[in-house]
Amino acid sequence: MTTRDPQAPQLAGLAALIADETRATCLLALLDGRAWTAGELARQAGVAASTLSEHLGKLVAGGLLTEERQGRHRYVRLADARVAQLVEDLVAQVAPGISRRPRTLRESSAGSAMARGRTCYDHLAGRLGITVTDALTSRGLLRQDTGFALTDAGLGWFETAGIRLDRSSRRPLARACLDWTERRPHLAGVAGAALCRHALDTGWCVRIGSERAVKVTPSGERSLAELLRIEAGALR
Incomplete structure (x- = not known):
């Protein structure tokens, strides 16, 4: 019986996070090293703010992004240099x-x-x-x-x-x-x-x-x- 590599689920999960055009667009935009608001990223990706918010939630939960809130604005940036x-x-x-x-x-x-x-x-x-x-x-x-x-x-x-x-x-x-x-x-x-x-x-x-x-x-x-x-x- 073949034993599955325990890292396989993590690798598959990471690939699934990136394998979406809207999320990929966000990651590429954030390569400028700055924090972006959800609204700015929504316009960059050409999707509704509600749709973008769902994608950002997945990227944050997956450890690719970090977020902070200032007033009514939600800012996100790449989690670190490794990302x-x-x-x-x-x-x-x-x-x-x-x-x-x-x-x-x-x-x-x-x-x-x-x-x-x-x-x-x-x-x-x-x-x-x-x-x-x-x-x-x-x-x-x-x-x-x-x-x-x-x-x-x-x-x-x-x-x-x-x-x-x-x-x-x-x-x-x-x-x-x-x-x-x-x-x-x-x-x-x-x-x-x-x-x-x-x-x-x-x-x-x-x-x-x-x-x-x-x-x-x-x-x-x-x-x-x-x-x-x-x-x-x-x-x-």
């Missing part, structure tokens, strides 16, 4: 097989903006993320030969740049995250999150549109050129 990594990894696996052409100019422009630069939960992705990761590597601040790891010089660089690293976090200090548009790894983990947060807080980068897309500002171009010797043309 974000799971969703992004799934996207990276299916993206090469997606060949549908953009249906509108707006959709095409949004896709191009996402490919140029975006946030992947709490770190930089797209060509921007790859360019920064390559610059860190070429300057000897980040190693990629045996997995991602900051060098001693890299730790010093973050300190000099005024980017605080939470060394007490249980998350890896540096982690490779496969970029689904570039098909190469970009920097994630504590260092990736700190760099992204610093870039947004200082105005090196700004969010554009309603998606996760970001662009580098003139101030960001100057700072990244000074700190990482990245030419402005590579950031546009």
